[in-house]
Amino acid sequence: MNVLAIDTSNDVLGLAVVKDGVVSGELMTNVKKNHSVRLMPAIDQLMHDTQTKPEELDRVAVAHGPGSYTGVRIGLTTAKTMAWSLGIPVVGISSLEAAASQGKLFSGVICPFFDARRGLVYTGLYDNKMNVLKEEANVLMTNWLGSLKDMDEPVLFLSQDLKLHEEVITEYLGDQAVFPDAAYHYPRPSYLALAAIEIKPAPLHELVPNYLRLPEAEAKWLAQQEKQ
Amino acid sequence: MKDQYILAIETSCDETAVAIVKNERELVSNVVASQIESHKRFGGVVPEIASRHHIEQITITLEEALTEAELTMDDIEAIAVTEGPGLVGALLVGVNAAKALAFAKQKPLVGVHHIAGHIYANRLEKEFEFPLLSLVVSGGHTELILMDEHGSFEVIGETRDDAAGEAYDKVARTLTLPYPGGPHIDKLAQEGEVTIDFPRAWLEDGSYDFSFSGLKSAVINKLHNAKQKNEDIPPQDVAASFQASVVDVLSTKTVQAAKEHGVKQVIVAGGVAANKGLRQALQAKFTDMDCELLIPPLHLCTDNAAMIAAAGAVAYQQGHRAGYDLNANPGLDLEMYGRRGF
Ligand SMILES: [Zn+2]
Numbered sequence: 001m002n003v004l005a006i007d008t009s010n011d012v013l014g015l016a017v018v019k020d021g022v023v024s025g026e027l028m029t030n031v032k033k034n035h036s037v038r039l040m041p042a043i044d045q046l047m048h049d050t051q052t053k054p055e056e057l058d059r060v061a062v063a064h065g066p067g068s069y070t071g072v073r074i075g076l077t078t079a080k081t082m083a084w085s086l087g088i089p090v091v092g093i094s095s096l097e098a099a100a101s102q103g104k105l106f107s108g109v110i111c112p113f114f115d116a117r118r119g120l121v122y123t124g125l126y127d128n129k130m131n132v133l134k135e136e137a138n139v140l141m142t143n144w145l146g147s148l149k150d151m152d153e154p155v156l157f158l159s160q161d162l163k164l165h166e167e168v169i170t171e172y173l174g175d176q177a178v179f180p181d182a183a184y185h186y187p188r189p190s191y192l193a194l195a196a197i198e199i200k201p202a203p204l205h206e207l208v209p210n211y212l213r214l215p216e217a218e219a220k221w222l223a224q225q226e227k228q
Numbered sequence: 229m230k231d232q233y234i235l236a237i238e239t240s241c242d243e244t245a246v247a248i249v250k251n252e253r254e255l256v257s258n259v260v261a262s263q264i265e266s267h268k269r270f271g272g273v274v275p276e277i278a279s280r281h282h283i284e285q286i287t288i289t290l291e292e293a294l295t296e297a298e299l300t301m302d303d304i305e306a307i308a309v310t311e312g313p314g315l316v317g318a319l320l321v322g323v324n325a326a327k328a329l330a331f332a333k334q335k336p337l338v339g340v341h342h343i344a345g346h347i348y349a350n351r352l353e354k355e356f357e358f359p360l361l362s363l364v365v366s367g368g369h370t371e372l373i374l375m376d377e378h379g380s381f382e383v384i385g386e387t388r389d390d391a392a393g394e395a396y397d398k399v400a401r402t403l404t405l406p407y408p409g410g411p412h413i414d415k416l417a418q419e420g421e422v423t424i425d426f427p428r429a430w431l432e433d434g435s436y437d438f439s440f441s442g443l444k445s446a447v448i449n450k451l452h453n454a455k456q457k458n459e460d461i462p463p464q465d466v467a468a469s470f471q472a473s474v475v476d477v478l479s480t481k482t483v484q485a486a487k488e489h490g491v492k493q494v495i496v497a498g499g500v501a502a503n504k505g506l507r508q509a510l511q512a513k514f515t516d517m518d519c520e521l522l523i524p525p526l527h528l529c530t531d532n533a534a535m536i537a538a539a540g541a542v543a544y545q546q547g548h549r550a551g552y553d554l555n556a557n558p559g560l561d562l563e564m565y566g567r568r569g570f
Contacts, residue, residue: 044331073324
């Protein structure tokens, strides 16, 4: 099975081509540049380098969020439309799970997160088999850390935004918190491709981003409705 | 010769649209998934919500357009897409979908200016004769555009403040009419009398520019003062008087520009082209002029992808191609686009 994986859900742009279980090519950049401009030229390049024609693909994998709303939509639009036009399935995988997969060799629990501003994070908790221990959520980092402290287990933190929260994590968890080298904080796009092989694809039209958050206008509107 | 099909995508605002046009001028499918119901409760388009709807609808709309045309992607010659202007997050869905199609099916890609699309919607009804003048009126635009040939756009007049459609929406809100306000005012105006002499902004002599913010304020003030004095002005008359002022300025300037430039055709384009009052006034003024007035049917006035396919087909014919680095361009300039794109 030939799989193309796409991740533009955060600052990292990641692509992989996996052919019959072999990682044929991976491309990753971590620059704050427009995914919309760079994604398709990068796909073209990687497909060319791995000598893969679009019609030779059997499946497309995509990181479906959470993350940057726009970034997630760029990846998903591209993945869905490519898959639809080629008549092949598309599989959406959590961006947090992709980040967590870099901790598969860790023996404690794994906490991937993305900064969501104003002290909030998108996060979840996984074991090293990628089983979900705590559901993905958009929460205040301090509340989240409180609940991790109660678990009394070493926690591996994996995040492109670690710098923004490292201090508060250490303050709450002390030695319970484990921070690996920089290399581990960026999801490998090949994980998405490999994981997608194991997943039964859902109907293509139904694949939508997992934002984990309502648009501001809608949240306000709902709050107003409740008051009335 | 083999039939040539152009598939186009338009997602610049709150409609997810895909259409297919055959041999530049024949519409074979035109699918529009409107989000208007979703935005109504907010009294206007919420950009983030528009983007969320676009990604939910895009592949469904693509499939419907092909099914309606009884074609497959292999029959398509090239992909056209609105690259701007519009809401950036909304445009991005269309642009990235178009690039994905172009890459996956190895088809040429063409970027289209939204307003060029509105003008070219008319070519699906009637072949262009140059020079032609186009009055583009919508929620975001009020422009007079002169064309000497395909792809050449000269903006000879534009609004200095609000677009005509914007003024309609704001006045509608003051009259507590539901969103979108334009059609409601138009309907109300048909039932009322012009009893109030609202101002008309003619600007300096010979200028084809427009200004609607003064008129909008005059209407709001009038209603406010009436309320303070407990006076009752029928909303039908307010609507009729407001519309009379807008239509007077738009039609008079259009006639002047058509005469000065000796154009063969005048095209009315954009969402406000659906306005009955405007249609009637223009039709009356153009009856004894030797210049043809073209107003597209309703489904081609409001945002759609057929118009993008029509403009894209000509750009494609003229050899224009976009690369895989094509981006959404929310502030795309029409004149510059014409020089680059066609
Ligand atoms: Zn429009």
